[in-house]
Amino acid sequence: MKKLLGLGLAGAVAFAGLATGASAQQKTLDTVKARGTVNCGVAPGTPGFSNPDDKGNWTGLDVDFCRAVAAAIFDDPTKVSFKPLTAKERFTALQSGEVDMLSRVTTWTLSRDSAMGLAFAGVMYYDGQGLMVPTKLGVKSAKELNGASVCVATGTTTELNLADYFRSNNMTYKPVVFEKAEELNAAYEAGRCDVYTTDASGLYAQRLRFKDPSAHIVLPEIISKEPLGPVVRQGDFQWFTLVKWTYFALLNGEELGITQANVADMAKSTNPEVKRFVGAEGEFGKGLGLTQDWAVRIIKGVGNYAEIYERNVGPNTPLKIARGINNLWNKGGLQYAPPIR
Amino acid sequence: MTGSTKAAGTFVAAADLAPPRSEVGVIGWLSKNLFSSWSNSLITLVCLWVTWRVVMGVLDWAVFSAVWTGNDGTVCQSANVGACWPFVTAKFGQFMYGRYPDSERWRVLLTYGLTAVTLAGLMIPAIPGKKWFGIFAVVGLPFISWGLLYGGMFGLPVVKTEFWGGLLVTLVVATVGIAGSFPIGIILALGRRSEMPVARWVSIFFIEVVRAVPLITILFMSSVMLPLFLPDGVSFDKLLRALIGVMLFSGAYMAETIRGGLQAIPRGQYEAADSLGLSFPQKMGLIVLPQALKLVIPGIVNSFVGLAKDTSLVLIIGIFDLLGIVQAGLTDAKWFAPGTAMTGYVFAAFVFWVICFSISRYSAWLEKRLSVGDRR
Structure with a gap:
């Protein structure tokens, strides 16, 4: 009986290994495009980061990042399927492919990056x-x-x-x-x-x-130090890069002064950095598996980093958290994005 | 005695005097039950004082010092306010339906209505056509409810289960759990008493394994482990997984309750049925189970009430039942205030109490009705 049980368990584990192996091989971006929505794991209730508002819509810093990724892919920030995950289920849900990414107040640590097979795509919020x-x-x-x-x-x-x-x-x-x-x-x-x-x-x-x-x-x-950021599975570099650059686009948008309100006008800008950002110059979207105006879509959908911050946790919200170390690098903070070039 | 003589030699009793006022009516009752001795009087006064304090405290919190209107938590942001009812008002729709779209909520109400009518048809003796209600409850209702709630049929748009929440999820989990656990329980109970070794072993194994782990473990297994074992792309709905888990779990408990009833039926009943030449289903369905189930109504209801409350455990796997959605609502920074959490929990407790109290009242009535034969 014991032997049988052991055999069964070994089989199950091997099967699970095969399953996760298979999911890593598939291109997440293709799966997402075919499905039509991004499955995004969020916290079931963390004030300012992900919580349902009076109408039941998810709001928060983490939630808006999910929307930014959806906007980059589909040009529609609403094409997200939010999966509320508790702290204990979050990594399994990601590994099993139930969600495409986690944006769920998760601290970036060495063990999670190495032993757990996760990849942190950036730091949306420097907490401590x-x-x-x-x-x-x-x-x-x-x-x-x-x-x-x-x-x-x-x-x-x-x-x-x-x-x-x-x-x-x-x-x-x-x-x-x-x-x-x-x-x-x-x-x-x-x-x-x-x-x-x-x-x-x-x-x-x-x-x-x-x-x-x-x-x-x-x-x-x-x-x-509690750097909180979006997480994806290891083994799919295209998807990892896409999520990472969605985050960078939010920061670059703020740095260049591109907001939800003026993003349409910015298309006519003569500033070479802005021109590359809006896709008027270069072929940067293609490398990500996206369209030329990927960054514009993000800003149009959810705004830049500053706008997301102000909307959810900033001084005008009940939480009243000052930008502090989450300010841009050139304003005394730690938020720094590589250039689009 | 003050008998009067009307005619010589005949004694006519005078009309009885009313007992002294201190012996009857309110005063009599009071002095007999509450103030019969100085120690009793003392206890009565202490109890009255405690009750008064508690009732006034609750009323003060819930009514007199409560905040009734407002658009965000700032109205409740003061040191001495009681309940913060605007929190409940603002999120009431969510507490009832979760994130179910506004325009589709009539579907939930229609499902409630259909279920209520069917249950009324089954439960109230005066309504005729029990057989048809029964058939509809088993064959029609589950599918129509699913079609209405989930959509994708009758041209209704699909509302995925991740949008379900609040009382809707609580009721769905409780109803499906109760409805599903009952047949599972009967089958397992019969299986455990069966003379066929395989059926017996399987039933015993299932009951003992499931009953020996907490419901939380089963829910965790279904939500965390199961997806790892399934091939990529194959994923069951999270709510469906939880439903199956709850059903199997309460089925195991139900089986033991029903087995208790089966054991209380004297051997003579089985033999009488056999001697009439009844088949096994006839014997069980007509003779044994009706008697056995009647005996264990309190136990069954106990399981049902327990299950109705256990539904809240689904919140640990990220499904928002009533309690879960109240807690999620509490994380909305807009409503941060000292009294909001208490208000939310009291509201959830009240709704649960209404549900569980109705179940237990119906069962008490049912028990009375079914035990006409052996009323003592």
Whole structure:
């Protein structure tokens, strides 16, 4: 019986291997074109990154990136089939071909890039772990937190980062550990700990749920690196390049001042960089397996990076997250795209 | 006694005096049940005080301090507000239908209507034509419902299951789970008691394996592992996978409940049926199962109510049932406020309570009706 079971399992695994092998061989772009939609894995609910609005439409930074890819291929940002995926299913869904790409607050790490067979196509959002304290403590910097009690979610890298940070700065702290965000919120608001820590984008979101959001400040220090970006399968370079350059087009669009509003006029521009961007010069779309106006389609469909940012997480949204390190490289940030040439 | 004499020698009893006011009516009842001794009085007063505080607290939260109108979370963004009802109002359509397109929502309502009519026909004794309702429920309704909800038939546009959500998904999963688990349960229960070794072994194996793993595991297997084993391009609908998982899972539980009923039927009943020359289906369908199922109605309903609530577990595989869609709605930054989360959860709890309470009331009534013969 045991032997039989073992044999069956081995067979199943081999079969699974064959299946994934086969899916890697097929050209994702062709499959997508034949299907007519991009299957895009998103988070089932992360404020500002992917969440359903009042009408049930998906909105958010990650969601808009899916739309940008669809716009590049089909000239229609609505041709996306959003697949909400939990943290545990996301990689299997990508590997099994259920989704063509993930755009789902996923941190780019070495192990994911190597052992898991994934390929990160860029960094849509540079996140990092932040610390929040009540304003009345009068703390201005994380360096003043020696001996503080810290509310942190259990079993996450958040806990590790916290330990690393305090140890490397020769400070002590008392962890107050919880399972869920709701519990963390309640404990922090009830004053059971002095500091609340999670990813910075999450801190801004959680703060809005407090009775008096203005009574809490997010400290300037970011104690870990969490680069979040779109992910594709390894083994299909054409698709990887397409997704990567969709991201670059968003950045280049912002750098060149091409917006959703003026993209039509930009076609007449004499600036050689803009001319290459809009496809008036060169044959750049063909190399991606797309049309000549691929970049125009993206900007027309969803706007440039700045527009996406402002719409979903920027200062005019309830989240009010400043651009910070997510600004363009020439404005003091980290967002940098190679030129279209 | 104050008997009066009308004629000599005959005694006529006077009309009974009404009992003292302290013994009857509201006051009598109160003094007998609530204030019979000082300790009872104390307990009564404490309970009254607690009830008063709780009721007032709930009312204050849900009605007096609640916010009723508004277009975003800022109206609820104050320290001392209670429920944030505009959150529920704004997302009500989503909570009911998920992302089902507005213009197609009549299809969902029509399906609800058809199901309600069919169920009424089956459940209310006064309505004639049980046989036809029964046949329609088994042969017609599932296909018509699928055709209406999914589309692609009768010239209706297709609405993929990824657009389904909210109460719609909860009801679909619960109904399909309940309807599917019942026949599966009967077959497995009979199989486990069968004298054919293969049928028995297969049933025992299935029941024991499925019952020994949590529903979450089955859902995970169906959503995470299964796609890896399928060849590329072959992919089952996610909701369909979850439905099959839920059906098999509750089928295994149902089987054990029904087996309990089968074991309670005396051997004489089986032998009597055999001696009448009934075939196996006749014996089971006419003699054994009607008695056995009646005995285990509380157990069956228990499973049904449990299943109706377990449907929420589908949210861990990224399907938005009622609870899932409420949670997804809570991540909308527009509605961030201290009270929104509580409001959403209370709303979801209330809807679940209505569903489960109706199931249990119907079953209580059914039990009473079926047990006319052995009422004690």
